[in-house]
Amino acid sequence: xxxxxxxxxxxxxxxxxxxxxxxxxxxxxxxxxxxxxxxxxxxxxxxxxxxxxxxxxxxxxxxxxxxxxxxxxxxxxxxxxxxxxxxxxxxxxxxxxxxxxxxxxxxxxxxxxxxxxxxxxxxxxxxxxxxxxxxxxxxxxxxxxxxxxxxxxxxxxxxxxxxxxxxxxxxxxxxxxxxxxxxxxxxxxxxxxxxxxxxxxxxxxxxxxxxxxxxxxxxxxxxxxxxxxxxxxxxxxxxxxxxxxxxxxxxxxxxxxxxxxxxxxxxxxxxxxxxxxxxxxxxxxxxxxxxxxxxxxxxxxxxxxxxxxxxxxxxxxxxxxxxxxxxxxxxxxxxxxxxxxxxxxxxxxxxxxxxxxxxxxxxxxxxxxxxxxxxxxxxxxxxxxxxxxxxxxxxxxxxxxxxxxxxxxxxxxxxxxxxxxxxxxxxxxxxxxxxxxxxxxxxxxxxxxxxxxxxxxxxxxxxxxxxxxxxxxxxxxxxxxxxxxxxxxxxxxxxxxxxxxxxxxxxxxxxxxxxxxxx
Numbered sequence: 111x112x113x114x115x116x117x118x119x120x121x122x123x124x125x126x127x128x129x130x131x132x133x134x135x136x137x138x139x140x141x142x143x144x145x146x147x148x149x150x151x152x153x154x155x156x157x158x159x160x161x162x163x164x165x166x167x168x169x170x171x172x173x174x175x176x177x178x179x180x181x182x183x184x185x186x187x188x189x190x191x192x193x194x195x196x197x198x199x200x201x202x203x204x205x206x207x208x209x210x211x212x213x214x215x216x217x218x219x220x221x222x223x224x225x226x227x228x229x230x231x232x233x234x235x236x237x238x239x240x241x242x243x244x245x246x247x248x249x250x251x252x253x254x255x256x257x258x259x260x261x262x263x264x265x266x267x268x269x270x271x272x273x274x275x276x277x278x279x280x281x282x283x284x285x286x287x288x289x290x291x292x293x294x295x296x297x298x299x300x301x302x303x304x305x306x307x308x309x310x311x312x313x314x315x316x317x318x319x320x321x322x323x324x325x326x327x328x329x330x331x332x333x334x335x336x337x338x339x340x341x342x343x344x345x346x347x348x349x350x351x352x353x354x355x356x357x358x359x360x361x362x363x364x365x366x367x368x369x370x371x372x373x374x375x376x377x378x379x380x381x382x383x384x385x386x387x388x389x390x391x392x393x394x395x396x397x398x399x400x401x402x403x404x405x406x407x408x409x410x411x412x413x414x415x416x417x418x419x420x421x422x423x424x425x426x427x428x429x430x431x432x433x434x435x436x437x438x439x440x441x442x443x444x445x446x447x448x449x450x451x452x453x454x455x456x457x458x459x460x461x462x463x464x465x466x467x468x469x470x471x472x473x474x475x476x477x478x479x480x481x482x483x484x485x486x487x488x489x490x491x492x493x494x495x496x497x498x499x500x501x502x503x504x505x506x507x508x509x510x511x512x513x514x515x516x517x518x519x520x521x522x523x524x525x526x527x528x529x530x531x532x533x534x535x536x537x538x539x540x541x542x543x544x545x546x547x548x549x550x551x552x553x554x555x556x557x558x559x560x561x562x563x564x565x566x567x568x569x570x571x572x573x574x575x576x577x578x579x580x581x582x583x584x585x586x587x588x589x590x591x592x593x594x595x596x597x598x599x600x601x602x603x604x605x606x607x608x609x610x611x612x613x614x615x616x617x618x619x620x621x622x623x624x625x626x627x628x629x
Contacts, residue, residue, distance in 0.1 A: 115317055115326045115355065116151035118299070119344050121372065122168040123154045123192050125335035128379050131156060131167040137371045138168050138179050141332070144367035146185045148360045150344070152210060152327065155179065158193040158201070173202045180207065192240075195219055198226055204234030210265070212238035212299075216428075217246060220255065227264050236265035238299055238327075243272040244284060245394060246427050252284075256291040266297035266327065271312075274305025274339070275391040281312050282319060289321055297325040302342045304334055305391035307383040309342035314350060332364065332372045338401065339388075340381040386414045393418050398429035403438065408509045408556070412534075417441050442556075443545040444529040451540035455526060456569045458504070462490035465571060466623075469559045470496040471580030472588035473624035481577045484623050489575075494558045497523065506565075508544075508558045510534060528561070550614045557607050563615055573619040581607070581627030 122138060133141070138155070145153045155176060156168030163169045170176050170191065180189065190210035198211075211230050215223045220241065227237045239259050241247075247255065259267050269284050276284070281300075288298055300316050302309040313328050320326045330344030345368065348359035376382075389411075390400035395418060403414045417437050425433050459465065466481075466489050468474070474481065485491060485500075493502035495512040497519040505520050507513060508528045513535060524539040532541055546568075547561040548554055559579055566574065580588065582604050608628050611620070622629040 114322055114324075115320065115328065115351065117344060117348060117351065117359070118152040118154060118190065118327050118329050119145050119150045119331060120154040120192075120301075120329050120341065121145075121331040121335050121344070122156045124329075124337065124341055125331050125372070125375075126156060126168050127337035128335060128381060129375060131163070131169045133166070133168055133371070135165045135179065138166075139181070141367050141371055142179065143181050144363040146181060146183065146187045147363035148348070149185065149358060150187055150348070152188050152190050154190040154192060154210075154212070155208075156191060158191045158196065158198065158211070160196040172200070173205070173208055177207055193226070195222055199229055201230070201233060209236055210238060211235045212240050212266075212268070214240045214242055214270070216242055217251075217255075220258070224258060224262055227262055231262075231264060238266035238268055238297075239264050240268040240270050240299065240301070242270045243427060244269050245271070245273060245275050245280070249287060252287060253291050256288065259296070260291075260293045263293065264296065266299050266325075267292055268299030268301055268327075268329075270301045271303055273391055273394060273397060274303030274309075274387070275394050276302070276312060277306070277308065278312065278315050281315060285316060285319060289324065294324065297327055299327040299329065301329040303336070303397075304339045304341060304383055305387045305397065307388070309334070310346045310350075313342050313347045317351070317355070333368050333376060335372055335376070335381065337397070338381045339383055339397075385411050386418075389415050389418050393421060393426070394423070395421055395426045396429045399434050402429070402431065402434055406438065408511060410510050413441070413510060439545070442528075442530040442548075443543075444532050446529040446532065446541055446543050448529070448541060448543045448546075451542060452569065455540050455542075455565075458524065459490060459566075459569060459571070462503075463488040464490070464573070464575065465566065466491045466575045466577060467559065467562060467566075467579065468493045468498055468502060468577050469579040470494065470589050471578035471624065471626075472583075473580050473626070474498065474578040477577065477624040480623050484575055484577070492562065493523075494562055497521075506558070506562045507531060507535075508547075508556070508561055550610045553606070553610065553614075555603075555606055555610055557603070560607055560610060563611075563618070567615065567618060572617075573621075575621040575623055576626065576628075577623045579622070579626050579628060580624065583625075583627070 142153055159169040159171055162171045188209045191208050192212045192214055194214045213223045213227055230237050302312050330342040330347050332344055334340035334343040345364045351357040352359055386400040386404050387397055390397050403409055420437050466484055468491055491502040492504040492506055494506050495509050497516045501521055502523050504526055505523045506526050510531055526540045527535055527538045528544040529541050530544045542565055547564045548556045611628050
């Protein structure tokens with residue numbers, strides 16, 4: 111008789127999202143070998159793909175492709191692949207190499223899932239039906255799916271918490287719905303995500319409430335590796351199963367695999383619990399909404415929370431970049447009549463002959479003498495989103511994440527902010543309408559230095575000097591202070607900035623005191 115609760119490791123499949131499946135052939139083989147030595151019941155070795163991949167990628171077109179990476183000694187482990195909306199009619203009949211194939215699909219592709227499952231079952235595979243985003247189904251809709259699954263009678267059906275939104279009560283409710291409506295000989299799978307930091311807790315809970323006559327498969331991955339924020343850690347649930355259910359998973363091979371193969375990847379491409387992804391779960395949203403806002407590099411967590419709370423439920427299930435960018439722009443564009451502020455700023459600048467714009471590039475450290483020489487008594491220094499060591503006459507702030515680092519260091523500098531910061535900053539010398547600064551002949555760019563140039567040109571400035579406006583050097587951005595790192599390092603964005611400088615501000619006399627790709 112099969113063990114009542116078994117573990118499936120999906121590191122090479124779900125973890126493949128972190129590295130686009132490109133673990134390297136040696137890592138793929140050694141990871142599988144370690145999991146076999148650990149006695150993991152089912153090892154998912156990657157995705158079935160719609161084309162042939164190279165040997166370093168855990169994606170396969172045929173079963174023959176898979177055989178080269180499996181060890182001779184396979185212990186008691188069985189092997190699985192996952193497929194997501196591809197044609198699998200070409201796949202070889204099951205010869206025991208890959209025993210399980212799991213089909214993942216969104217709800218509008220149920221027909222594909224059922225049709226493909228029948229093709230694979232006819233070929234001899236044990237098929238799991240894995241409808242993603244289980245939370246988007248009403249109870250009635252989920253039962254209708256279960257009825258179709260019963261009619262097909264595959265090997266397994268999985269509860270997939272794609273958005274990582276389930277709490278204990280949610281999992282209980284969904285499990286009992288499946289338990290009471292799924293044929294008793296169909297295995298129930300559970301795939302949990304770490305958005306709320308609850309994966310380990312939920313895995314223990316499902317083990318405790320599971321019907322002892324029902325076969326259960328719980329997914330996990332080494333160190334929780336998977337599309338950010340990640341999955342249940344297989345090392346945790348294996349240890350729990352040993353302690354509570356007397357299983358005999360060997361943890362040392364798992365720890366070795368983590369140390370040797372997975373931890374180095376996590377050091378380069380981190381995953382794990384993060385508040386923005388928890389917020390995406392809080393609002394039952396596709397995780398990419400949080401990720402997209404994180405990548406703006408301009409928002410504090412509270413800003414992300416405010417924007418995510420505005421997403422309409424009709425847009426929650428599938429990521430819509432145009433929609434979330436519209437919400438972002440609406441959030442940033444705090445309506446404000448800045449006429450008086452512009453007049454005040456114009457009066458301040460009228461007392462100076464020259465303007466030196468200081469961006470936070472690394473060249474500030476290497477060209478200190480040149481900068482000091484340029485800062486004459488009749489020069490107004492304006493620093494962008496930071497406070498230089500020698501101070502500045504004006505701090506121009508567009509980024510809410512930078513405020514905490516400058517508020518105690520700005521001294522006598524005047525603070526000019528964009529209107530999106532007015533929600534959270536009470537004391538400032540001038541506020542400027544955000545949307546008036548981010549468009550350049552209808553082209554959008556929220557580079558803070560460009561926004562400042564736009565502002566100064568609107569005030570009639572014809573000549574500008576720059577320091578620290580470095581752009582990319584040796585393929586990346588570098589900053590005068592490491593705490594400023596994390597800015598969007600995007601070659602296309604950099605090219606866009608240069609194009610605007612050359613075209614939109616062609617009539618501005620620009621002097622670069624430090625080295626710059628924009629020179």
